[in-house]
């Protein structure tokens with residue numbers, strides 16, 4: 448059984464994959480991650496020793512299957528990181544109404560149910576610090592006419608963390624990381640990239656490393672719970 452493990456949802460690509468890689472590099476904790484889509488990068492993570500659990504959280508019993516896979520392999524959890532996400536704009540939601548349910552499920556229901564189901568494994572950690580960290584979005588506190596459904600679901604996640612922080616103190620810290628622009632998608636065109644870069648004071652695409660720095664800060668801080676840590680390059684200054 449794996450002791451003091453880290454569990455990351457949506458660890459197969461981009462930011463989630465980077466976090467899995469960094470924890471593997473650090474080699475302090477066993478790493479367990481969920482992925483939905485099989486890809487060579489997932490196999491590489493597994494070959495390096497991470498335990499991958501394939502799941503589509505839109506399927507019935509998905510949370511139960513993940514929880515039972517974790518419980519059968521892990522005896523204690525040092526940290527649980529809610530990273531899995533879907534970023535649908537309101538036009539997509541209008542064409543596909545299930546997208547609203549999918550985002551609410553992935554950003555609120557899944558983290559809530561994983562928190563409750565894995566609470567005992569977090570309490571079983573011998574570490575003086577145990578963490579739950581959720582990836583939200585720096586735009587949650589503002590308003591965006593194009594992403595109302597996405598941002599409302601991420602706001603729900605942000606609030607969920609605050610409530611669990613109060614519920615579980617002092618044993619378990621629960622915090623959010625609210626990223627601004629971290630990584631473009633390959634299909635983003637030059638005009639979009641330019642506009643997004645101009646929206647933050649530091650005006651760079653920082654890459655996944657800044658999220659790893661934030662995760663490390665939260666896990667190493669003995670006096671931080673119930674907060675949302677913005678990682679947004681000074682977007683709030685603009």
Ligand SMILES: NC(=O)c1ccc[n+]([C@@H]2O[C@H](COP(=O)([O-])OP(=O)(O)OC[C@H]3O[C@@H](n4cnc5c(N)ncnc54)[C@H](OP(=O)(O)O)[C@@H]3O)[C@@H](O)[C@H]2O)c1
Pocket residue numbers: 456457458459460461462463482483484485502503504505529530531532533534553582583584585625626627628629630631
């Ligand atoms: N990248 C940014 O600039 C940025 C900005 C603001 C906030 N964030 C937040 O930071 C986090 C990571 O961002 P990212 O850009 O790396 O996200 P991403 O590329 O969209 O990856 C999201 C992950 O969630 C998984 N996922 C999506 N739907 C799922 C489902 N139904 N069941 C199971 N897994 C599912 C995906 O799995 P598969 O790929 O295996 O299908 C993927 O690994 C997210 O929470 C995001 O909202 C990122």
